[in-house]
Amino acid sequence: MSADTSLYPPVEPYASGMLDVGDGHRLYWERVGTPGARRAVFVHGGPGAGCSAAHRRLFDPHGYDVLLFDQRGAGRSTPPASLQANTTAHLIADMERLREEILQGETWLVFGGSWGSTLALAYAQQHPQRVEALILRGIFTATRAEMDWFYRSGVEQVFPDKWARFIAPIPVAERGDLLAAYAQRLQQGDAASRLAAAQAWCQFEDEVSVLSFQADAGATAEDAARNLAIACIENHYFCNGCFLDEGQLLRDVRRLAHIPAIIIHGRYDMPCPAKYAWALHQAWPEAEFHLVEGAGHAFREPGILPLLRQATDRFAQPPVTT
Template identity: 50%
Template sequence: MDELYPPIAPRAEGFLDVGDGHRIRCQEAGNPAGKPVVVLHGGPGSGIAPMARRHFDASVYRIVLFDQRGSGQSTPDAGDLTANTLWHLVSDMEVLREQLGIERWQLFGGSWGATLALAYAQTHPSRVSEIILRGVFTVRRGELDWIYRGGAANLFPREWEAFLAPIPPERRDDPLAGYRELLDDPSEEIRHRAAVAWSVWEGATVSVRPQESFVRQYAEPAFALTFARLAVHYFSHGAWLDEGQLIRDAGKLAGIPGVIVQGRYDAVCPPITAYELHQAWPGSELNLLEGAGHAVTDPGVLAALRAATDSFRG
């Protein structure tokens, strides 16, 4: 973990009312007069991670983090799907930016966080100073089919079998739809079993070298239920995006400096998406890491992210 800056505690923390009955948990750390950056967590449904504060030089950066709707400590309870879409999250970011008096901020996000970063930047490009993305995901049909309809099964056959196990055999041609039914089942036991199976599939595929610690983390029932409910909710609706929208509209990012950090062997979000985004985003830099998968702790990822944040701190 030498590529990370030392641990740092939040300097301020609280809740922000963003409407629709939602209050999002927010944190600030680092230099209050420093360069603003907002960290966008993955999932959807994971939440603020203390390690996320350590990608930045705290003497230079004003680090902003928040739990997205239905995630972490935001209220209503974790996993709440009411008024919870990608565009609600984009709106929440603007409410937060204005509340903090920030004119422009850097966006930092991986996986689903990269999705949210792209959607926000293409909606509010004048409010973005730079963008750093990891493990790019744009919710295209082909990306969802790869991870949830058998593509990654070619690399993880035993884990795929466990992923399919909760779904009735006649519903396994569309696992996403099958899981949506299971997670809405009246039986708490069925909902929890499905949530853990969904979540463990990602834990099993996230690193280039599968690690039991990831599986245990993703199998924790409270985390799994939030993670699965929000992911299935978002992905069943294509995140309320037109097919291919975030690649199609990447030209709107012209003039915004950006670094894309991508593992060559990312089995969750294969590098073709990062490459196509790079091709469509004028002036972006693609750092394709040999020997890395999707996990932020895979070889070379932390160092590449620190190099990117350091390069933009001036």
């Protein structure tokens, strides 16, 4: 089954807008589907990646009323790439504002992949009474070991050529702490230098996130702005341990034991090694767990996308009629 046939047909939002959440931030949000159907929120990855039109197509528009939003500094939210007042606690509070003011529901299904799984878990552990169900893909529990795997020693053993390109902009003397070295280049210097660092950061992540990488035809100004937001915000979060206590998400997972949940993870996921998804599964055996053979990290990987579609279909409900 191709990726396109695993997604629902293209759908346009029936409502959208900007929500002022304070600290100078305004969040872009949109709603797709059918008012009165199961409420859900899509939590995008990165952090900093923003939502896309393809994300809308993961949900049956007749069975869901889905809120998608761009987190602080990401996508269409403003100011772009802003690190000011941008922490996990701020994003959890933003989700509650969106639930109360935009979706206007007491509870919702929470769907998150990659960093979105991190934020979904953190949100659900803080507000378990608000979560009807969880769908999680590409588990990232934000431990130091996971970040060291990607930015110190791990991924480069599988992708030495791509790693060489990633570290090339960094002098040898600074390569012992690539997060700090990239932070300096992403947050200082002229615009061209910052964009070059962002391009190197995002190219490495993109190339190792799928088993078969195909480069886009050509970069655009929109791509450059997106890369800068992703690189700056990801680096900001990773330099700060994602603003979570070490091991917090596994420590507090028993708070979710009563919540129906489906976890989907690619066996050959390079950014987020499967051992951490397995650890979450061991700590949370009530959650349904799928370790997908022949799949990497991205949501459109073969094997992963059909399972995501099946998961959203399982929790869908018909619209409420009056």
